Amino acid sequence: MGVEVPPLLPADFEWWRETADVIVVGFGIAGACAAIGAAEAGAKVLLLERTSAPGGASALSAGHFYLGGGTPVQRVTGHDDSIEAMAAYLEAVTPAPDVTKIRAYCADSVAHFEWLEAQGLVFERSFYPGKAVVQPGTEGLMWTGNEKVWPYREQVRPAPRGHKVNAPAGRGGSEVMRALAARVAVLGIDVRYEAMVDHLVADETGRVVGVHWAGGSAAGAVVLAAGGYVMNKEMVAAYTPKPARHFLPLGVPSDDGLGIRLGQSAGGATAHMDGAFLTASFYPPAELLHGVIVNKAGQRFVAEDSYHGRTAGAVVAQPDSTAYLIVDSAHMVWPELPMVKFVDGWETVAAMESGLGIPVGALQETLANYNAAAADEHDPELGKHPDWITPLTEGPWGAFDLTPGAATYVGFTLGGLATTEDGAVRRADGTIIAGLYAAGACASTIAQDCDGYSSGTCLGEGSYFGRRAGIHAARAHGTEAVAQRDHAGPMQRRQPDTAHTKGE
The missing domain is CATH 3.90.700.10 (Succinate dehydrogenase/fumarate reductase flavoprotein, catalytic domain)
Structure with a gap:
């Protein structure tokens, strides 16, 4: 499943190469929104991406966001929705709903839609009424879940919530990431490509204080947004053995569970790791x-x-x-x-x-x-x-x-690190690992299985909880962390451990 290595101590290498208030690991939608959220909260942000370009699996999507509660697109197209109805539906379709996360997501859904548009995403004020996997054109809204399916339609008044950006499905995800990458650039966020984090760095109390990668190290609070684990055959076989036999992985090579394994190395617990989405x-x-x-x-x-x-x-x-x-x-x-x-x-x-x-x-x-x-x-x-x-x-x-094998199924994983609604990573006993956050496909937030998934959930929860994690990391660890580092002065130098600092 990949070697799980314990976090380094600050004394395990010569010195911090650089410092930031918030370090974001991964430049998919969750990482982009975490970085933007932290920067908008006044933090100095370092965004690390292991590949040579932004996007991740988010760029492969159709560009759907599952949002509701009365968004501008819903209102203009004549669809009544409410925070209460959206939350009740998500709670009804989710096997073990995290009510706190669901209700926060729904309560902030309209404001989050407006925030996404402020980042440069465009949603057409139009509705596609047909039953399809994705809108055939640039329509901004369609049904993308089980809202009209029994028994849910009798439990909660149905409303369509699949908001797609103004681009054909084949370019939807790439358009989302193009707009967010442009916003990252406008905010002056420091981005490093081909920077694959290999260790978290934690102090003697277990507080995460930075990251290490081949050729660099940085001090700051950490947001893990490094994708799921669908491309890691060993992890898929271990955590989702039954679904794993039935689908071809839908993702990018970097969806190998690195973010989850980094979080586990610092004591992070996981949740709903047996969950997977699949379809034919x-x-x-x-x-x-x-x-x-x-x-x-x-x-x-x-x-x-x-x-x-x-x-x-x-x-x-x-x-x-x-x-x-x-x-x-x-x-x-x-x-x-x-x-x-x-x-x-x-x-x-x-x-x-x-x-x-x-x-x-x-x-x-x-x-x-x-x-x-x-x-x-x-x-x-x-x-x-x-x-x-x-x-x-x-x-x-x-x-x-429809039998798997005769039919071609594709899918991806849904489980990840256990977190609070603000993205703070939890230990198995429920306590928080200070300085460590997670969002996107390497965290467990709303979606848990096929029954509870709706198209747009990944981009919706990834962008919302990523942004929320970035803001919380900035507020909780930003100026305070900088002051502590400045007061401490240069770290004690020692002979570098070549096993940990190769390439520095």
Whole structure:
């Protein structure tokens, strides 16, 4: 899983190469927002990126932010939302919700949207009403979760919260990072590329007081924002063994868990490390949502109108992770994304049963029961939304294989370091590690699994909690830390430890 090394002591190397109020490790969205937040709070900031350019996995995204509570885009497009409704929804879909974080995120959502626009991000005041993975154009808002899916639609009044920047999906994430990198430059934040942190530095009390990398060292409070661990095969196998068998990693090479391992080296605890997002979406086109999804026993197990991540999680949980999407000729279309495999077509349901290896009569009974209820636009079994309920009676029938291996699943990890709502890293006993913060994919904040994830959660929580961590680090450790270092004078020099200072 990578060698976990203990933090260095300040006496383990000759002297601090430089000092800052806040040191941010990683230049994805969480790191960028942490650095900007700290700088806006008056801190001297050093931003360290291990690669040669900003972006990280954030630059690969479609550019969605999960925000609500009455944002300008929601208001202009006629969608009522409230802080209370947004929080209630996120608490309902999250297995073990961190209520404090969720409520802070929702309470500040409108202000955070306005802050993002102030950084140079642009959101079109428009709405895409269709069921899709991402808006086909530059529309600023769409449904990106399970808000309209039973039972959530009955628990909380639904509202769309998937805000996408004004760029085509293929360039959304890169546009986000372009704008934030430009803001980092305007603020005069010191950025170092090809600076891979290899050790935290902590004093005798365990307080983190800086970082070390090949060729440099810096004193200051530390915000870890170095990405998730989806590219670390050993960590994925150890923490998410079941999902790991079913998806191709979606990320960048630096998503190797470095930030998490650095935090652990200082005594940081982790949370929800078994959590992962995965998908093999069969929609768009939305027409396919009229079909039914069955397991190898021919039984339905998930409402077909669910967000694609929820459907994927439900498929993986089935016996042998086997599932099929069944459609009749009236709803037979080809998926726009090449992720699921068409199996075959059959003139009768009985023949389809045999062709798929489903027990005799099981699929026939499932479709008969579904069609009887669908005639009334009703789904008593799983609560499928009436918009997508139509009897499947027009043969021939076709099947798409949703089974991992036949279908192509992609995914990423969701767990990370345990933190407070201000990003301070916690120990296993709940105490705080002074001087250490974490945000983004190397921290556990809101999203925990496929059921609770909505498109835009990563950029939303990464930007918000990253910014919050930067501000808190600046306020708690900024001028005080500088004064302490100035008062202490030059550190005692000693012969450098070449094992720790190679390249200096």
